[in-house]
Amino acid sequence: MTGLADWKIVLIDDEEDIRDVLTMALEDAGYEVHSAPDGQTGIRLCQTLSPQIVITDIRMPGIDGLQVLETLKQTDSDVEVIVVTAFGEMNLAIRALQLDASDFITKPISDEALHLALQRARQRYTSKKQLKDYTDLLEKEKAATSQQLLKSIGFQRNLIENSMDGILGCAEGDAVVIYNHSMEQLVGYSKAEVIHRMTLEQFIAPDEAARLKEALVSDRYGGKNRLFLFETYLQDKSGRKVPVQVSAAVLFANGQPSGRVCFFRDLREIRKLEREVADQARILHQDKMMSLGRLAASVVHEINNPLSGILNYLRLMIRIVNRGPLGEKHRAKFKKYLELVENETHRCSRIISSLLTFSRMSPPEFGPVQINELIDRCIILSRHKLELSSIELVTFIETDLPTVMGDFNQLQQCVINLIFNAVDAMPDGGTLTIDSHYHPDTKKVSIAVKDSGLGIAPDDLAHVFEPFFTTKKEGFGVGLGLPTVYGIVEHHNGVVDVSSRQGEGTVFTIQLPVTNVC
Template structure:
């Protein structure tokens, strides 16, 4: 429904007032007409309600029409007023227009017929002016309150016509301080020519843009901005609108974001497990460097590929896939699986998307092949330790039967007549094997005896002989020949059990390195120049590659199959020697053999008393003291 125009007629001539009202009502149904017969009545009506147009007669008794017009303009500057004057008063009408009347009409002829058109024209004109005024106000508000700096530049002489608040802030100058200046004076010298070309381009083509443009702040600092130039028309003139967006804070923020991203990426790539993020269709959306190395590619090349194809070379998702279960149940899941020779522990975790709901899954894969192998080796080591304890107990228990056998042999040798040579020969064989058994028991007890850190001065050659005796049978079975090259008086202060363990480990390693038999040369000597005792173990085995040579002293490092080595032997041996302030060195060539050299300082601690020196005779006497007395008495 069309809005009616609310019209107020102010005229002191009641007859003319009524005629005008009736005429307007008949000519248009869109007029809602009110009347006032005096200036006071008219002002009261304007205070009570709003009108769209006022018809104002010049001749009023209390105040002239011009006086009332001025009062109306003071109270309402925008209401359109049509001034009505008599014939011959055109001069008064012109004064009314200057005082603020929207239009005028002279009471002559058929003016009443013209009056509706005048009223509608005036109303539309004033309404358009009001809309234009509001539009201009909005533009001014947008111009001055804009987030970006704006300069209005004359397209002919490139002078700044106007600038907004943000421009003044950007350049560090008062709001009006930029007007009249050349924008080229605000640029860094290295960028002025570039900005001038952009102004020419914008004037010719209508627009231009500059990225990372450098301007000068009032304090002399350089700011980085983005520049956008467009041509706008104003009153027939073409003006260049220059918008500048400060990129200084943005670049700082970008640098901070980039630094944070690089740190997170470094942390992500530094994780030595396989980490990837996948969507519900198993597509990889993010992966660390370790995951890429597993797949023999780069992290970027993994994006968009299926996880089951990358990791497991499959065309379909894996059975019992934890990713699918995590996506369905929104919970963490775990799976242990095998790929080729590797054992994998796979854990998956739900990951929220931008809306806060789980949209991805994090897959954490840890290769636990080595861990599993170490667990098996540790179990094997525990078994060996248990066997050692049992062996010690068995060795103690075997001494009593051997004593009984030796006593019986001695009794038989004493009672059998000398002429029974065959029987005496058999008894001699029994005697030799009893001695051999006692030696084995003695070595076994010494080796399984609880270790301590006490050091004693000992003959290294004796330690070597006793250690060889522990595995003498094994050496014969494996066809390994021991070539001894012992210098005399090779004595130093050491922890006997620890050094015996070192020698045993090196001999065992040499024996295992010669599966088809060979020669193990053991050379002991004194390095007087460096005050060290040295023992070299040189085998004719298969040798060690350079790649493995640098890891042989690392804990749990072994090239033997599972169950045949713990990877701790050389590590422990090296630790023992280091505790003696010594060292173990190694030389090896594939196919030719290996040589280990143990170097121990001669004076590891203050010398022990002479009666504390350990000798082979004392050890033998402690084994079966009673039997030794018997043997010495019978001159066997």
């Protein structure tokens, strides 16, 4: 606002002469002037024109100058009001200043006093306006900054709240001040129960608190005053221990410890999975021990035959030796007996070594497996059982099969389980066919174990691989054979299929990939 023409003045005075003189003087100075003969009209004029400056006489009939001042200030506190008093009315002038008049001039009004008062009013108005604009600007900026601050606080709160890990923050003295949703799920206490009411220690399982404290100050787990992936237990609301992995840090402000923050990862699911894996390993072993028991019985017979053969030949040889020096005729017989003893001993040794391999309780060991050798070993172990059950064995073994990467012992367990099931399915004898093939199109080796037995009822077919599904009489089957086969084959990235017709027989086929052949 530079030129005086931008300044609007409303002049209120009941004396016409004064109004005219002042109007003229002010207009000459360059102001835009509007005048009113009484307070009421003056106020109305101000409401429509919104002048920056009002000059009002104090003593007027009707609404006096002080009332005008008061009314105007109520609607627009920025308006500058100059009051005109008669000489000697100092008390009225003071009252006017108390009501925030910008100045007072006394009658008779001198030009100098008038312009000085107007100059001061203009200055006051301008600085007030600038201050107001500046305050408005500051207000706006403050609002924007607070909004930004609020947004960033909101964002951080969201991060903490939605973290998958439980987050627990403590102020000095260990009172909990941050406690997120995952923490609620871990220990079951609500925020209201915890914030400012509980301490960190109340969440740690009692026998773990000392260990955790010691770990936090030692530099063994992530450094001094820091803790990294430390496994411990929390204690939930109902007193149960919750396994967790904790990372934590002591917080510092001005070099002094000011609190702690802990991040807890729930280990319950992982522990459950670990238990399941352990259970599976236990089932695998259990199945093997049962198969071993059944094998041992038949192997005893299997070894007994060659052993009695060996005994007979040895007795014959002793008799020959006792007769005196060996003649040419006896030497040939002697040699033949020795060869037979060697053969039979070899047979026994093969059976025993197969049984030992099978019973070995070793951790799974992957290596190149010759599928035909595997089948051969299984046949050695079960031959006697087949003979006892009047089962004829037919094999179609493809020579030069590529090797498969696998655990010999586990795969042997699979084939033995399939043979045992086949034998059980042919109580009145039958034919067991074992074949092996390489399928170049799928790059898989298959082992099929087929029987001419009872077959599987269509309703049962979908359940045979389920643990503890058995149709056998109590004491004859537990229902772990096929689930074991399934688990082992899957572990080898293979598949096992079954097809069966009731009354005709069943075939189980294991297919193993040869991509990882070495």
